[in-house]
Each structure stands twice: as C-alpha cells, then as structure tokens.
Amino acid sequence: MDPMEVFKIEVTGQEDFGKKKYRELIMDILQDLGLIRSIGRLYVYIDVMEPIFAVFGLLRSGIPPLTVKDVGDVMKVEGGYQIKINDEEHMADLLRVLWDRYGRERVEQPVRGVVIIASDTDPSGLMVADLEAEFLQDLTDGLIRVAPEGFRNRRNEMTKDSFFFIAAEETLTPELIAKTKEKVREMENA
Template identity: 25%
Template sequence: MLVECYDEKGAEVYEMIIKQIFQDLVLGPAVEDLKAFANPDEAVFILAIKMKKTSGVIKFGDVANFTYDKNNNVTKIFIENENYLPNILKLLWRRYSRDELYQPTRYNIDLDGNQMELEDLVVDDPHSNLQRRIYDAIFRILPEGFKIIKDVSVGDIVAVIATDELIKDDWIDKANDYIAELNRGL
C-alpha cells in the first residue's frame, strides 16, 4: 500500500483510515495492492485498488439439475447447492411472479413450460460482488465534500479521481500511471 501526500502526517492518517475501512469491510484478503494520492492544496484524491483474482461466474445449471416433463409441460428444477437458493429465488421472482413458481420442497422448483434456457442464467458473479464491495469502501474513504468523481477503472483495478473542482488532465495521467504500476505489480 502506498499513500502519497506532501504532508507525511496526512499520508499516515489516510493509510490508517484505509486500513480501518478495509478491516471493517473484511476486504484485506481480497485486495492485492493499493495506491492513493492526496493533495489538500489542489483538493484532489486519487485511489487505485487492484483486486485479487476471483472465481468465475456461477450459472444456474452449475448448482441445479433441470428436467423438462413434456407430458405435463413443466420444467422441474432440483437445487443441488442450497447456498445459491436465495440468489436463485430472487432472480426467478424478478422474471416470474411468485404465483408462477411452485416450490413443493426447499430444493424443488416447478415452472410451467420449457424453461431449460434458465440453465445459463448467472446466479452469482464473485468478480462483480467484490467490485461492488470495493466501490463501497472507496466511497467511505473519499474525503467529505469531494462530489466530482471520475471512475477510471480497468479490468481488475478499481480507480477513481475525486475532487471538488474540475478534474485536471494531470490527475487523470496520475491515475493511469497508478493503474499501469498496479498492472505491472510495482
């Protein structure tokens, strides 16, 4: 972790704030590296965070067994991994009304018609979930009053520039330098 600031005490305070927020949100193990820049004179704060690699997306067909009963025109779904059941139900309730879902047991769901295409429905995306948690941390870290925010995130690096003025080109360059350094592992 690197926090750049012309004021040494300011850098120490921001490092402490970042560590505390990461500890509160249990993000430490999910972050590979971080670079921050604070300049109170120019009212700018730049933060770039490299996320660790996450597992791939989990599709409905990965955690459930699908069969289509032609005679009754019903798709029967057996949930094999109950950890994803809340996500599955939330997605199905968005797509269908609760009246269209028949759930005779905790692990069984019946839907009218041929619904085999649901096997490709994404029920969990760890990369997206981690990214959302990192954005939450960033918005807690940013200085109060910095309402102008530019997101310059790329791939596994979440990066933002925050200020209360117009964003300058050299700040964007600095953020891009941080992204390049994090990509190279510097």
C-alpha cells in the same frame, strides 16, 4: 499483516499522522465490505494542499459468474427438473432468472428450499448473478466511503484488472488527472 501484496500510501506535507490513520481507515472499510481479498496492489496518493485524493489498485483474477448449480443441487425428476437450494442468499436472483427463462407458469416453489421447473431443458448452466459486477459496485461504494467527504468531484476508471479513483474539491481537469496519474505511476515504480 497486510493481506495485500503491496499497499503504499503517500501524503504530501507534514501529515504523518494522517498517513498512518488513512492506512488503518482504508483497511477497516475494505475489510467491512469484504473487498480486501480481491485487491492485489493498492496505491493511495493524497495531496492535502491541492486537495486531491487518488487511489489506484490492481485486482486479483476475475470472479466467475454464479450459476444455478452453484446455488443448489439440480436433479432430473418426472416432468422436469428440481433445484434444491443450498445458498438462499441468491434466491431472489435465481427466481427472477428462472421466470425470465421459462415463464412464471412453469416455475413452481412448493416449499421454501425447493424449486421445480416444468421443462426438459437443464437449468444448471444459467447465470444467476454476475459477482464481478457486484464486486465492482461494492468497490465503488467503498472508495466513495474512503475518500474525504468534502471531495465531491469524483472520477472512477475501471477496467477488468485495475481501477483508478480520483476525488477533489475543485473541478477535475484533464491536466490534474494526468498529473495525479503520473504521481501514482512514480509510486508504482519506486
């Protein structure tokens, strides 16, 4: 079963095997990178003779940025605030943000999972990591991995809720891109 609402793949010529295999391959790679839940619809267009590889996808609603209160419990203590870390994955990001905001001399880490800040300002709302930017980075990485390796000329257009990726062996001309976009639109409307 596909976790995506729509997953269409179109390959020119007599390449039914390649079509089936690329479906599995894209699923494997997106699953490996943990991206599959964030993609709603996916259209893949492959022209073997040209050769061109294009992917158009619609993203599911945006991911909110990660704040200090998402990674740990913030408590008011004497002389400042204490953060008890629950999610150590973003520890490095958290410390960097706190150092930038309060300065190194005001941030103390007495034990591994606790950070104490000598300040009266509540750090709860500070942004630790922009998960959406990270997701887009991972997505680009995933698309490069999916595309056949010889296709070294790539172009990636990303917006808030969609992305269009095209890769080819030959130079990417505006006409080629427009033609491919038209093909993808046809798939979308079919």
